[in-house]
Amino acid sequence: MNKLKYFFTISMVSCSILFFASCEKDDHDDHDHVISTDGTDARLGYTSKGYSEIEVEPIVKSLCYFEKWNKEIEVPVSGLLEYYDNEGNWVASINFGDGSCDEWGTKTWDVNLFPEYPNGSEDFSLLKFKKSKK
Incomplete structure (x- = not known):
């Protein structure tokens, strides 16, 4: 019976420590929650539709400093991916830049394949912003 009591006490103490540690306040600002999506x-968006991804220029990542978040984040700074259909026709490309941070x-x-997007080109962010839990 003593062993059972000892085990129960140890279990309760461990659970209490885990509970209070997991409830610890997050003191990070929102800028700490900026991450690269690569x-x-x-x-x-392209590969899930069955298009083949071809790496034309290798993706190069660099650790870049972003002043507005006062944070360094490793992001793709160059590289080119192209997407083709099953017949080898060009569908789209993603350009990661010229090496600039x-x-x-x-x-x-x-635009013939995607007439609902007539611009044919769009810049997109490589970063994801997570809200702090408060």
């Missing part, structure tokens, strides 16, 4: 959403990539697509 363009994953944009890439999945910024948060932007550019999507370009065939």
Whole structure:
């Protein structure tokens, strides 16, 4: 019976420590919750539709300082991906830049395949912003 009581006490103490540690206040500002997506959403937008992804220029990442968040984040700074249909026709491309440290990539697509997006090109952020839990 003593062993059972000992086990119960140890379990309760452990659970209490875990509970209070998990409830610890997050003192980080919103800028600590800025992370790189590496363009994953944009890439999945094409590959999930069955288009083949071809790496034309390798993706190069660099640790870049972003003054508005006072934070360094590793982001893609250059690289080119192209997407083709099953017949080898060009569908779209994603350009990660010229090597400059910024948060932007550019999507370009065939407007005949995507007439609902007549611009044919769009800049998109490579960063994701997470809200602090308060």
